[in-house]
Amino acid sequence: MPTPEHPALDMDERLARLERREERWAGIVILLILLAVLEVAQRILPGTGEYSARRIVLREPGQPPRAEWSLWADGTPAFRLNDDRGKARALWALRRDGTLSLRMLDTLYTRRVELAVLPEGTPRLSLFGADGRSRASLWVDENDIPRLRTLDHPEK
Numbered sequence: 822m823p824t825p826e827h828p829a830l831d832m833d834e835r836l837a838r839l840e841r842r843e844e845r846w847a848g849i850v851i852l853l854i855l856l857a858v859l860e861v862a863q864r865i866l867p868g869t870g871e872y873s874a875r876r877i878v879l880r881e882p883g884q885p886p887r888a889e890w891s892l893w894a895d896g897t898p899a900f901r902l903n904d905d906r907g908k909a910r911a912l913w914a915l916r917r918d919g920t921l922s923l924r925m926l927d928t929l930y931t932r933r934v935e936l937a938v939l940p941e942g943t944p945r946l947s948l949f950g951a952d953g954r955s956r957a958s959l960w961v962d963e964n965d966i967p968r969l970r971t972l973d974h975p976e977k
Contacts, residue, residue, distance in 0.1 A: 944961055
């Protein structure tokens with residue numbers, strides 16, 4: 822403010838003060854906008870990056886499911902791969918008893934190969950015939966001895 826001892830502030834200084842004040846207000850408004858955007862984003866986006874579902878299906882629009890992650894009624898997590906008709910061709914599951922298995926089926930949906938790790942840690946590979954019956958199993962026993970069982974020969 823001008824006083825008798827000090828002449829009126831010149832126009833450049835008054836203009837500079839107004840510009841600084843305007844810059845401060847612009848900064849405050851921008852900060853408030855950023856805070857509002859962050860608040861909205863926090864409410865829209867999941868906080869932990871975790872999604873929960875009992876089943877996730879992968880499919881093209883209007884097409885049968887090609888794959889699915891699911892949690893079965895007994896708590897077994899499973900991953901299934903389907904053919905273009907939506908029929909299972911492979912199933913990877915961790916059973917409630919601790920058995921981890923990968924089962925593969927042929928084009929007629931008959932089980933042909935199964936790779937498993939049993940609850941006690943025994944690895945097993947089983948081969949199945951066209952009728953779906955086991956033809957051969959290969960595993961390592963508790964003494965680390967490889968074992969082979971075929972349909973014609975009970976154990977070698």
